[in-house]
Amino acid sequence: MCYQSTINELTDMIQGNALPHKNTIIIGNNSSGKSELLKRLFIKSGFLSWYLIDSVNRYFSVAQVFQMSGEAARLQFSEKITEQRLREDNYNLKDTFYYMGVPTSIENFYFEFAQEIQRLMDQFLNVKLEVRQAETGYKIYLDGVESTLSSGYQALIRIFMEMEYVSRTMKSGCIVIDEIDEFLFAHNSGRIFEFLRKEYKEFSFIVSTHSADLIANSSSANIILLSDGVYELLDVEDFNSVSQVYNIFSSIFQGSRDVNEKERLDAHLRRLLNNKVAGIWNEENQKELMKIKNMELTKVQKVLVRQIEEW
Numbered sequence: 001m002c003y004q005s006t007i008n009e010l011t012d013m014i015q016g017n018a019l020p021h022k023n024t025i026i027i028g029n030n031s032s033g034k035s036e037l038l039k040r041l042f043i044k045s046g047f048l049s050w051y052l053i054d055s056v057n058r059y060f061s062v063a064q065v066f067q068m069s070g071e072a073a074r075l076q077f078s079e080k081i082t083e084q085r086l087r088e089d090n091y092n093l094k095d096t097f098y099y100m101g102v103p104t105s106i107e108n109f110y111f112e113f114a115q116e117i118q119r120l121m122d123q124f125l126n127v128k129l130e131v132r133q134a135e136t137g138y139k140i141y142l143d144g145v146e147s148t149l150s151s152g153y154q155a156l157i158r159i160f161m162e163m164e165y166v167s168r169t170m171k172s173g174c175i176v177i178d179e180i181d182e183f184l185f186a187h188n189s190g191r192i193f194e195f196l197r198k199e200y201k202e203f204s205f206i207v208s209t210h211s212a213d214l215i216a217n218s219s220s221a222n223i224i225l226l227s228d229g230v231y232e233l234l235d236v237e238d239f240n241s242v243s244q245v246y247n248i249f250s251s252i253f254q255g256s257r258d259v260n261e262k263e264r265l266d267a268h269l270r271r272l273l274n275n276k277v278a279g280i281w282n283e284e285n286q287k288e289l290m291k292i293k294n295m296e297l298t299k300v301q302k303v304l305v306r307q308i309e310e311w
Contacts, residue, residue, distance in 0.1 A: 003229040007033055010224060010231060011040045013280070014206070019222045023197060025215060025236065026208040027249070028226030034208050037226070038176055039086060041206070047079040049173035051166045054085050055182050056095045058155040064107035065131055065138045075112060076100065077169035092178065106161050113164040120160045124188075124195055129157070155183040159192070163200055172202045181211040190217040212245040223248075232271045233280060268292065269304040276311045 013019055028034045042050055084090055084098040097106040110117070110131060121129040130141040140147050149157070159177070166175060175196075181189030190213030197205060209215070215223065215236055223234040225248060239245050272289055275281050293305055 003033060006226070006229055006231050007037050007040055009280075010037055011044055014041060015045055018280075019233070020235065021220050021222045022204045023193075023220070024206045024222040024224060025193070025218065026206065026224045026226065027210075027215075028208070028224075032226035033229070034178075034226060035092065038178060038206075038208070039091070041176070042082060042086060045174075047082045049170065050082065051162075051170060051173065051175050052082040052085050053159065053162050053175065053177045055092050055179035057085070057097075057162065058151070058158050058182055059095050060149060060154040060157040060161070061105070061107055062131060062138050062140050062149075064105040065110045066108045067111055068108060075109065075165065075169050077166075106158070106165065109165065110161070113161055116164050117157060117160050120199065121156065124156065124191070125153075151183040152185060152188065156188070156192075159196070163196065166203070167200055174204045174206060175200075177205065177207045179209065180207040181209050181214055184211075186211070186213050190214050193218055193221075210249075212242045212249055215239060215245045216242045230271060232274045234274055262298065265292070265295070265297075265301060266304075269301060269308070273304060273308050273311070276308050 014024065026034055026037070038052070042052065078098070078100045080098045080101040081096075084096050084103075090096050097104055099106075114131065118129050121127055128141075128143045130144075131138050132141055140149055142153075159180075163175070166173070180192060184192060189209070189211040193205070193207060193209075193214050194217060216239060218236045221236040223236055225232040225234065234248070239248075268288070269292065272285055272292075275285055289305065289308060292301075297305065
């Protein structure tokens, strides 16, 4: 019940624009409820102004590139892309692009986006990307040299292609990118979120990540921490270094490390303080605080309790 309540509360807050910022970063371990939260957002909102790029949509195959023509080349927004990606047998398991309900490859539309993809790759990586006609099919060239794309290059090209597709067909709305830093080196994962926000200002973004660099390099965004059926709301503006971000990462990616009672209570008080600051304080939080006040607290914990009460 606590888990479902957490998911429902967050869904309502995000859809009701109750969070301070337009864009949101979600952090949580594999069993925290990230996937359930993202699914619930789509189920409650529908698909007309929401688009999902789940963690497996990071591949680009030059063998799938095709020169479209006539009616087939005319881009349209298709709700079926996200609907199919959310299916249990596809979600974060299979790379899919069900265009107008028919399984196909986004690479088929490469030449519709080619000029913008080349510009984005040049700006983000300072590399000249070309797709050239070969005797059979096409080949990739980087800075004029025939190349094989690494997983990082593929991930970036794919994200840029997905964004160009929605930019031309959806015009505005919310883009959800699960594990946005998948396959990217630390330097690039730290830059990708802000880069997309700058290039596609007409969209809002909800992304999940394991990248401390991404958070440390972001601005004007909400942070949702999911852990053990509860959540915390933070502001990315409160963190200006990777080392500071690692402190919050360590609190949710504990692994098998035992957590003592003091650490558990410290994390609990921090969550309550963040809820009070974020303006989402409720009756359940008040009951929790009253229960904690009756415990044997350290001096620092007593200060935190007083801060919560006085905020």
